[in-house]
Amino acid sequence: MRTQKRPIHAVSMWVRRQPPKVKAFLAVVSGMAALVLLRVIVNDHDNLFVAAEAVHSIGISVLIYKLTKEKTCAGLSLKSQELTAIFLAVRLYCSFVMEYDIHTLLDLATLATTLWVIYMIRFKLKSSYMEDKDNFVIYYVVVPCAVLALCIHPTTSHNLLNRISWAFCVYLEAVSVLPQLRVMQNTKIVEPFTAHYVFALGVARFLSCAHWVLQVLDSRGRLLVALGYGLWPSMVLISEIVQTFILADFCYYYIKSLFSVYPLGWSK
Template sequence: MKGVNDFFRKVNDAEKMKRYLSDHSSSIKIYCFFLLLVFIFYHLFSDGDFSFLLTLSSVISMFSFLMVFLKIEMNKSCAGVSLKMMECYVVLNTSRLISIVPFEGYLPYDKSGDWLYQLVEAVSLFINCCIVYLCRYKYKNTYDSTNDIFNNLFLIIPAFVIAIFVHPSLNSFLPADVAWSFALYLESVCVLPQLSMFQKEGKVAAFTTHFLASQAFSKCHTKN
């Protein structure tokens, strides 16, 4: 509540508002670009079908990964980023692609399901792999391994076991149906390593909070 009140005080003070916009100009530009991108995607690829929300969710998720990648490259540092979390995303995006590239059971019904949804998921996987590479190799000296100690196998293995027993059958092919469910289950918990890292560091990096907020927002579309 305090943060909200501070924001409205800045709005009422023209000089403070100007300073606020100047300090956050890069973030504002990024989000404006994102909103423009969503608008373009909707008008170019949506038939007005409710299932387009699935594609929109993937676009938002892809945008959040791109934001993290660009921030790491701009700062030449991956400080504040949980490699364990990003590895989980690599696993779940790979699993999701396995279930949607050769099959159609889980694709959006509108024309975005013809190729766009698969493309966005593939691009997300590529960006994820790039982030993992940056953390493991290019900027490994900036990676905080002492605080990123959450064992992601404790998330991956249970999610896979549950998916084996609890899964839909829209693809009518067991491995692909399990892969889709595994991705969903893992996605619901894969941010835990990042939250654990926040707790151990005692601080929160602004761009990682933007990432988590974007991921949460993308999931709101698929839940509604």
């Protein structure tokens, strides 16, 4: 007798056989269904932002464990960590001069941890750093983000430099994970702790994106007006959505690997 396939495996195989356009459609439908579910089960949608911060912290904790216990930084992108440090530093500056709150303290803790990770990769665990695989040119994202920030930024009453800086960190955060994904593509097989870390980033970005989308729906668009006028409010949402979709493909294969006997690899 033929062994009956598990339902999850059967669905996974069916999705894998679909053309890219169908996969994209299924991803959008799944995302919308998840948003509807979150809107129903979460009363205060501000809690989604807190949850995003918590999941991000869990991901960083996994990263710290990898560096301290495993004594290796194999599979990690130093350039992604550097981009993260840049946008966190800029966001901290903006928070101090524009809207100091509890998230400022959370960003400060995250920046301190990120700088420690950079130090470990650069000096303590340099021998295990895959420099040849971490070949993403960060200027390809830093320069476009800076130019975009000059053109599209908040229209509030704050100092122009501060408004441009705030836009820059929003745009840079959206693409900061690209060097890490490039390392994974280059190495083909993803190291487990690195996979956990990136998956946590993906979940955190989805929760953050859901927070913004649901807030806009709850306020019937008034939140967009509060953010300013022109293209800036839309760019905030687009940045959240872009980062979510950048990580969506990896998260799909991560979840798929949990129900498979094969290690997590990278699809061509």
